[in-house]
Amino acid sequence: MPDAGIDRVLIAEDEIARTVRRLGREITTCYSGIDRELVVVGLLRGSFVFLADLIRAIRLPLVVDFISVSTYGDGIVSSGELKVTLDLEQSVEDRDVLLVEDIVDTGHTFSHVIRMMRSRRPRSLKVCTFLDKPSRRTCEVDIDFCGITIPDAFVCGYGLDFAQRYRNLPYVGVLKTD
Ligand code: PRP
Ligand code: MN
Ligand code: MG
Numbered sequence: 001m002p003d004a005g006i007d008r009v010l011i012a013e014d015e016i017a018r019t020v021r022r023l024g025r026e027i028t029t030c031y032s033g034i035d036r037e038l039v040v041v042g043l044l045r046g047s048f049v050f051l052a053d054l055i056r057a058i059r060l061p062l063v064v065d066f067i068s069v070s071t072y073g074d075g076i077v078s079s080g081e082l083k084v085t086l087d088l089e090q091s092v093e094d095r096d097v098l099l100v101e102d103i104v105d106t107g108h109t110f111s112h113v114i115r116m117m118r119s120r121r122p123r124s125l126k127v128c129t130f131l132d133k134p135s136r137r138t139c140e141v142d143i144d145f146c147g148i149t150i151p152d153a154f155v156c157g158y159g160l161d162f163a164q165r166y167r168n169l170p171y172v173g174v175l176k177t178d
Contacts, residue, residue, distance in 0.1 A: 020050070069083060100127075102129070
């Protein structure tokens with residue numbers, strides 16, 4: 001039985017776990033032989049739950065940093081605006097950087113952050129998202145590591161919120177719309 005406010009479970013805990021393990025293997029293979037720690041950058045807040053699981057599935061030396069940008073506010077529709085509310089602690093110049101998102105929807109957030117990161121001259125820059133909603137894309141984003149492609153429904157849980165709620169759900173659910 002899904003929680004109050006949730007219409008149905010879209011991605012159950014076991015599928016999440018399998019997906020995270022698969023992404024961890026792909027990332028580990030991709031960066032094997034790396035001579036310095038991988039810099040894993042999580043976009044707050046949505047990515048923090050996925051990021052916590054993902055880094056434990058990556059068998060490489062790595063460091064974690066965060067940036068926070070905001071597009072949606074508390075509404076269900078994108079405002080189209082983006083603010084950098086917290087920047088990285090460390091320089092990514094000449095480092096191998098992996099950007100981690102919970103979901104790519106319109107692509108606005110990720111494309112903006114990717115542009116910003118490239119301007120800081122990392123040695124390499126790759127991107128990983130847990131969820132991909134390609135039907136909503138308005139900004140093109142090349143995703144290197146993709147978890148699960150989903151249909152156009154408003155999802156929450158596993159880090160994703162609606163009005164800051166539901167991030168703690170251990171599954172991904174579809175929000176009731178009435
Ligand atoms: C959500 C989500 C992604 C972004 C995806 O973040 O976590 O970062 O929107 O949408 P887009 O591809 O259309 O830009 P949100 O702005 O809700 O902030 P949050 O991570 O703090 O929930
Ligand atoms: Mn986000
Ligand atoms: Mg949000």
